[in-house]
Amino acid sequence: DVNGITGNEYKYSDLIAQEYGTEHNRIHVSPEETLSALPAAVAAMSEPMMSHDSVGFYLLSEQVTKTAKVVQSGQGADEVFGGYHWYPKLENSQNPLDDYAQLYFDRDHAEMQKTLSPDYIGDDYSRIFVEEYFEKLSTSSPVNKALQIDTDIMLVDDPVKRVDNMTMAFGVEARVPFLDHELAELAARIPSELKVGHGGKYILKEAARKILPAEVIDRPKGYFPVPALKYIQGDYLTFIKEILNQPVARSRGLFNQSYIDGLLAEPDAALTPKGHSKLWQIGSLELWLQSHGI
Numbered sequence: 232d233v234n235g236i237t238g239n240e241y242k243y244s245d246l247i248a249q250e251y252g253t254e255h256n257r258i259h260v261s262p263e264e265t266l267s268a269l270p271a272a273v274a275a276m277s278e279p280m281m282s283h284d285s286v287g288f289y290l291l292s293e294q295v296t297k298t299a300k301v302v303q304s305g306q307g308a309d310e311v312f313g314g315y316h317w318y319p320k321l322e323n324s325q326n327p328l329d330d331y332a333q334l335y336f337d338r339d340h341a342e343m344q345k346t347l348s349p350d351y352i353g354d355d356y357s358r359i360f361v362e363e364y365f366e367k368l369s370t371s372s373p374v375n376k377a378l379q380i381d382t383d384i385m386l387v388d389d390p391v392k393r394v395d396n397m398t399m400a401f402g403v404e405a406r407v408p409f410l411d412h413e414l415a416e417l418a419a420r421i422p423s424e425l426k427v428g429h430g431g432k433y434i435l436k437e438a439a440r441k442i443l444p445a446e447v448i449d450r451p452k453g454y455f456p457v458p459a460l461k462y463i464q465g466d467y468l469t470f471i472k473e474i475l476n477q478p479v480a481r482s483r484g485l486f487n488q489s490y491i492d493g494l495l496a497e498p499d500a501a502l503t504p505k506g507h508s509k510l511w512q513i514g515s516l517e518l519w520l521q522s523h524g525i
Contacts, residue, residue, distance in 0.1 A: 236458035246444050274522040275400040280393045281512040283460035288397035296401040307409040310386045311418040312435040313426030327373035337503040374423040460511045463498040471514035480517050
């Protein structure tokens with residue numbers, strides 16, 4: 232637990248176990264175990280993946296493989312049924328490109344110019360990509376534009392790939408029932424207001440009320456909790472400092488040193504609009520490069 236963020240979801244999993252009389256296994260992971268697993272988790276990535284929850288999936292897979300080789304994952308429910316916080320905010324958008332970029336992008340182009348060395352700065356390629364993608368869509372709904380780009384692009388290249396990499400590191404196959412093609416096709420036909428209403432995933436939550444406790448359905452939106460990589464302190468901060476101060480990192484010349492120094496000075500203050508640590512993003516990228524001999 233860091234900065235008031237709980238590092239487990241036992242409260243809700245216990246409710247499910249009580250409701251159905253199922254046998255759940257609590258896995259306790261110490262901060263020291265998590266920290267020591269970071270290099271192996273990053274090395275298991277097929278490409279850099281900056282989300283802080285990768286190590287959580289890695290450690291979970293390590294335990295799961297002792298008793299199972301196939302698991303189910305809830306990946307895709309947020310993208311298909313509109314569960315993320317930026318979808319409701321886009322409902323009445325007059326400029327979907329600007330609003331999506333403000334709500335979703337980790338950094339705007341101006342900050343990228345401060346982040347990267349001049350040799351690695353070009354056009355605002357992220358914004359150009361989203362603009363061209365939005366223009367080719369047949370829908371005029373800002374919410375549906377965001378849902379489609381997130382499902383077609385982000386979901387495939389981030390959450391699903393991340394879980395696949397972490398589970399396959401231990402030979403575990405993760406299946407994703409929310410991405411069954413018939414379910415995804417049904418969700419695509421549902422009006423966006425039924426998906427993003429009441430804070431998001433409205434129709435999925437209503438469908439679940441016959442089988443799940445209300446405390447689980449109506450809980451605040453959360454992510455796989457690894458708060459030590461959101462608010463980086465103590466040994467975690469020392470770990471990232473050591474990575475970024477390696478001679479290979481400094482000689483790489485990828486980042487502006489002044490930008491890194493600013494993140495190291497105030498690591499808790501530098502969060503993306505989605506609540507990710509900008510310092511962990513940079514530190515994990517450098518760790519990935521080093522672990523792959525680059």
